[in-house]
Amino acid sequence: MARLYALLTPDDRLLFARARGRDWIVDEDRSGIETRGRNVTVFLNGLDVLGLNVSIPARYDNEARRAAPFAVEDELAESVEDSHVALADIGKDDAAQTRDVNVVSSSRMAELIQFLTDEGLPEAELIAAHSLLPAKNILFEAPGLVLGRINGRGFALDPSLGRDVLIGISEAHSDLEIHGVQVARALGRETQSPGATSLETLLIQLAAWAEAGQPHIRLRQGAYEARRHVDIDGFGHWKFAGLLAAVTALGWFSSVVLETSAMNNRAQALDNLTQEFARIGWPEFDGNVQQAMAEARSVSGQGTQGYLNLLDATAALYDAMAQVEGSELRTVRYDRVRRQMTASVAFQSFADVDRLTAILNSGSLSARSGDARQSGSKVIGDLTLETTG
Incomplete structure (x- = not known):
């Protein structure tokens, strides 16, 4: 079934986007959602998600995830023990390469998982909007929000912080690409596009980036990874070919268990x-x-x-x-x-x-x-x- 994209709005509603040919349909209709929301990706505004770009000395992805908290602890305002650290999947084969990282408080992650569960979407993915921004210096304006990526660090700002904050983070970057009339006016620069003028257009842009394969960070990692449930009610109706497939799958699963044990x-x-x-x-x-x-x-x-x-x-x-x-x-x-x-x-x-x-x-x-x-x-x-x- 096709992937559905949703935006968590400021009033805790979910807007859904579906691809229809070359266009997108945005509404609150929940048709097409698979069991437990496993085909749904929910975008967050990212105001409470810190984006970092750090060097993590590790040859393997599981080693990188273990080392990540130590690599970011100096950047955090709160204890790393109270934070959830999520890593981008890209670049995991290069031990010397920096990794994009998102950090969010563990309490906020618990709230988000509970929200998804209450909405009947306990297996939906979570992505901070700024982690989908292109890999360049950019500011992207949206309703009540400014998304940004500068020097590899993704962030989201509340425009009420004022013009001085925008100037402070952008003045050293002449190559900064600006999408948004208000932001461009505040900085005295030209804009490449109006940005997102509504929540609907923001959702469409984020969904388009995701569909195009734009690198991003899944927040549901480690302790917050979605627990997949398997429906075996129809097992008794399988024929011989189905049983052979099941045996093959069990053999593959056993090899995965052995590999996981070796990694651990x-x-x-x-x-x-x-x-x-x-x-x-x-x-x-x-x-x-x-x-x-x-x-x-x-x-x-x-x-x-x-x-x-x-x-x-x-x-x-x-x-x-x-x-x-x-x-x-x-x-x-x-x-x-x-x-x-x-x-x-x-x-x-x-x-x-x-x-x-x-x-x-x-x-x-x-x-x-x-x-x-x-x-x-x-x-x-x-x-x-x-x-x-």
Whole structure:
């Protein structure tokens, strides 16, 4: 069934948009909605959703989601423990690439999920409007709202904040694209379009961006992921072919379960490495990872010459390992006195040790390898990383 798009209005109503050929029909008609709203995407104005663009050193998407709260905590006005962090799906294969992130309070997410449940749409998706904006510096005017993206950060502003706020965020960006007469007048610039002059036209524009495949962030991730229900009432009516399909599906599901278990085991191993890293590098914090990272940021913020930034070094290491097939990180240690990070990595051959060292040295870090040794079918190499300055 076709995807339906909805806009949550300021008075907590839902307007729905349906594609009809090249046009859109917008009304409050709920026909065409699948069970539990699983084909519905609800757009939020985004006033209570913070958009960020951060560097997250991770090779895999589940690792990135675990690391995201630590990457954004300095940007938040409230505790990261009270916030929900959602990541864009794009760029997940590049450990050095920045990721678009949306942050919303956990209490607000709980309210939104309850609202969807009350509306009979417990499996509908949620997207902040500003996460759909094109990837450029842009301001887009809508009724009672200004959507924006500047330097990769998405946001929504209440126009009542005044002209000075708009000037403050835009004056350094001569390439800013403006859609909206009032915003253009306030900034003394030209406008490319009127923006959205009604809630209906705003919904149509957001739906058009989504249908065109514009990258965006789903807010329903992690603990707020929609729980899909499976209807098996018709199982007794299946014929032989249907049963074969069911057996095949069960086999596929079992393989997914095994893969998920392996991913969870790897994530747990990384958590253990991080814990050991904090325990050895900062013994006074008794293995408290958050305190250790806070201390690292504090020292880094003091501008100490030659200080090794832990997140940057880890990102560089992961990025380099991605270029050496079969390499596996075993342990990481940090020496605060020498300002060095030592990584023990398993390789498929002795030549791979030199290859990884060369890749790291071609970047912003200085790397040297110690004596490599054979361990079973693997070669274990110890690499020492430090700044080049």
